[in-house]
Amino acid sequence: QVQLVESGGGLVQAGDSLRLSCVASGRTFRSYSMGWFRQAPGKEREFVAAISWSDGSTRATDSVKGRFTISRDNAKNTVYLQMNSLKPEDTAVYYCAARLGDILRISPPSYLYWGQGTQVTVSS
Numbered sequence: 650q651v652q653l654v655e656s657g658g659g660l661v662q663a664g665d666s667l668r669l670s671c672v673a674s675g676r677t678f679r680s681y682s683m684g685w686f687r688q689a690p691g692k693e694r695e696f697v698a699a700i701s702w703s704d705g706s707t708r709a710t711d712s713v714k715g716r717f718t719i720s721r722d723n724a725k726n727t728v729y730l731q732m733n734s735l736k737p738e739d740t741a742v743y744y745c746a747a748r749l750g751d752i753l754r755i756s757p758p759s760y761l762y763w764g765q766g767t768q769v770t771v772s773s
Contacts, residue, residue, distance in 0.1 A: 651675040651762040653745045658767030661735055665771070669730040671745030671764055678702075682748050683721060683728040684760055687741035687769075694744070696755035698730060708753045713739075735771045742766040 657669040669685070684699040698709040698719040707719050716735075721728040728745060746760035754760070 651678075651681065651747050653747060653762055653764035655743065655745045655764040655767040658743060658769045660770045660772065663736055663771055663773050665735050666731070666733045667735065667769060669732065669743055669745075669767060669769075671728045671730075673726045673728070673747065678726040679723050680749060681762075682751055682753060683719075684746045684748070684754070685719060685728075685730045686744045686746060686757060686760075687739075688744070688766075689741040692741075694757050696757070697743070699753040699755070700728065701751045701753060703751050706753065708755070710755070732769070735769075737771045737773045740769060740771050742768050 652674045655671045679702050682701050685697040686694050687697050688694040700707045700719045700721050716733050718731040744766045745764040747762040748760045
């Protein structure tokens with residue numbers, strides 16, 4: 650069992666930055682690839698970014714490339730999402746997720762453990 654707790658969301662203006670954090674507890678954090686997803690009202694949950702546990706390789710959805718950066722600190726059991734140049738369309742609840750293994754999946758059902766989510770609201 651892995652417990653995930655996100656933090657760092659808030660209300661910001663377009664162009665601002667936020668850093669989300671996700672602290673994991675329970676089983677060995679190092680064995681899990683980590684992902685960030687988001688869900689806007691009335692929309693399906695969508696992939697944002699993921700990072701492997703072994704070599705730190707990453708992937709991100711096209712709409713956030715060049716603006717968002719995912720990273721992890723295995724010593725702190727924490728994964729981060731640095732979000733720069735935020736846009737109103739980035740407004741959503743952001744979720745941290747974990748999956749056992751090193752393949753970076755973009756499909757939500759591929760992830761076994763989920764956090765409760767943190768709200769990010771970007772005003773224009």
